[in-house]
Structures are given as structure tokens and as C-alpha cells.
Amino acid sequence: MDKTVTSAREAVADIPAGASLAVGGFGLCGIPSVLIQALREQGSGDLEVISNNCGVDDWGLGLLLQDGRFRRVVASYVGENKEFARQYLAGELEVELTPQGTLAERLRAGGSGIPAFFTATGVGTQIAEGGLPWKYDFEGGVAVASPPKRTEEFELGRSVGTFVLEKAIVADFALVRAARGDRHGNLVFHSAARNFNPLCAMAGVVTIAEVEELVEPGDLDPDQIHLPGVYVHRVVPLTPAEAAEKRIEKRTTRTGTEQN
Known part of the structure; x- marks a missing residue:
């Protein structure tokens, strides 16, 4: 079954107001930034988001937060987002803070049929x-x-x-990002960008994956597949420019005179 869709806009078009979303990523690493931007343009609000964190003020889920599109957030860490803190303390946003390992297991349990x-x-x-x-x-x-x-x-x-x-978590939709994916929805993640992506994908009733490189069925070594296509319903191939845009949450540099 060919699960590819032509654009991120088409992939998120049916996400309604009030939906729950499981969103992959850790900080800004491995976040489905193209799908998030498409959802921002699509306009749905009153959303409940389940994610390790809520991006930063000017990127990732922070953009939807900035627009006031969330009614509730289930997360394990929110310390990089001043607007998040403002909305929470002002009574504008409901927040369920969950230990990180517990959050991961709640998502995995939801995808595995464990209540x-x-x-x-x-x-x-x-x-x-x-x-x-x-x-x-x-x-x-x-x-x-x-x-x-x-x-x-x-x-x-x-x-x-x-x-x-x-209790396990099952979300109406899941948004994830993978390094490679085929038309059947089998996904491979790159290094630390794997993070919460497979778990969120498992927990979604409808899972949408943006992939940096789309390959044909059979091109992926079965032993190297991190998430089987049974969990993925829509695949959005990114353009080279979309795949290349990856922001760094915190950049640390050193002078040439410093030693390791």
C-alpha cells in the first residue's frame, strides 16, 4: 500500500479542533517541523499535545503554543519556553508534567494495547x-x-x-520525523533523532511521518527498520530544503586555544 501524500498540508488537513496529538522529538532534535508548520497554517486549535517538551519560543511546537492553539500539554520538560511558563502560570494552559521514562512507557503501552x-x-x-x-x-x-x-x-x-x-496514552493523531522511509511507512531514524518518535508513532490512531529521504519498498534492510509501517498511515516526503532545515536548541563553541 502506497501511503505517501503529496504535501504536509494535505497530510494534516483533517486534524480537527480539540484533537489530541502525540508529537515526536526531544528539544529540537528530530521534531516534525514541517508538519507542525503545516498544522499552524491549517488553523485547528483547542488541541491537547503529548510530547517530551514544547519546543522553544520561536520554533517547533512553540509556534503553535505562541498562537494559543493548545488547551492541554502532557510533557516531561518545559524549561526552554518562556511563553509556556507564562501561559501555565496565568491559568491559560493545563499542564500534566510526567516523569520522562513514565511518559515514554505510557506512549509505548498505548501503541502495544496495554491499558x-x-x-x-x-x-x-x-x-x-x-x-x-x-x-x-x-x-x-x-x-x-x-x-x-x-x-x-x-x-x-x-x-x-x-x-x-x-495509564497508557493513545492520541488521535501522531506527528513524527524520520531520516528514511519507504512508501509502505517503514521508518529509519538517525541517531539521537530517534528519541520519542517511534513511541509517539505507536500511540497515534492516525500517524503521519515526514521523511527526509523517501525510498522504494524493499530498499530498506528489514533488520535496520526502527518502526514497521503497520504503525504509519501517511508518509510525507520532504524537499531537500525542508530536510536540511534543522535548528540547534543551544549552541556551545570554544576558541582555538582551548584543549579537549
Whole structure:
């Protein structure tokens, strides 16, 4: 089945207002920047986004945030975005902060048909006990707080411990970026750009992948495929210019006199 579509604009055209989105990337590494820009032009708002972070103020998901297009964000790190902090503290945005490993597993579980799982992460904290401020009111008070989660004791190996129940995540749509992909949707990611992309792709009911290089079915070594095409529904081949545009979140330089 040929899953390619002619443009990013066509690929995101049916994402409605109020939809939930799982978006791959880590910082600005491996983010589906072309699909994000197309969604910005498409205009849907009142979105819930699930992503490790929310980009920066002038790139990635930060562009949609800047336009006021999100009602809720599920993320593990948001420290690089001043507008994110402003909206959250002003009561304009609901935020569910989730431990990074837990977020990854919630996405993977959703894509694997596992409704929930127990983990030790967060036991004894507000993650398990509830009370984390998800949304503030306009006076600075807590309008919505996280609920307490179920905990149980289990024997694991030779020890017994307490574990907290975490629910899987399934999103209406997923947006991801891959280095190579074929027309069947099989994807290969480049190094650290792999990050949350396969997990978000698994969690999407409809997954849209932008690929830097489109190849024909059979060109990818089956042993090298990171995500099978069963999880991908639309493939958007990027132009050379689109594939080359990759911003750096923080640039560190040194003078020629410094030593390693």
C-alpha cells in the first residue's frame, strides 16, 4: 500500500479542533517541523499535545503554543519556553508534567494495547499522591490538581516494593520525523533523532511521518527498520530544503586555544 501524500498540508488537513496529538522529538532534535508548520497554517486549535517538551519560543511546537492553539500539554520538560511558563502560570494552559521514562512507557503501552502498568517512579511524591497543579486560575490559585493514583505492593525479585499505576496514552493523531522511509511507512531514524518518535508513532490512531529521504519498498534492510509501517498511515516526503532545515536548541563553541 502506497501511503505517501503529496504535501504536509494535505497530510494534516483533517486534524480537527480539540484533537489530541502525540508529537515526536526531544528539544529540537528530530521534531516534525514541517508538519507542525503545516498544522499552524491549517488553523485547528483547542488541541491537547503529548510530547517530551514544547519546543522553544520561536520554533517547533512553540509556534503553535505562541498562537494559543493548545488547551492541554502532557510533557516531561518545559524549561526552554518562556511563553509556556507564562501561559501555565496565568491559568491559560493545563499542564500534566510526567516523569520522562513514565511518559515514554505510557506512549509505548498505548501503541502495544496495554491499558496501564505499574512503576516505582513517583511513589511517595505528588505524582502518586496527587495535588500537582495541572491548571491555575487567573488569581494564581490551583483550579485543577492531579488526582491520587492507585498504588499496590508487588514482589519483584527478592524484594517487595510499592508501585504506582500509570495509564497508557493513545492520541488521535501522531506527528513524527524520520531520516528514511519507504512508501509502505517503514521508518529509519538517525541517531539521537530517534528519541520519542517511534513511541509517539505507536500511540497515534492516525500517524503521519515526514521523511527526509523517501525510498522504494524493499530498499530498506528489514533488520535496520526502527518502526514497521503497520504503525504509519501517511508518509510525507520532504524537499531537500525542508530536510536540511534543522535548528540547534543551544549552541556551545570554544576558541582555538582551548584543549579537549
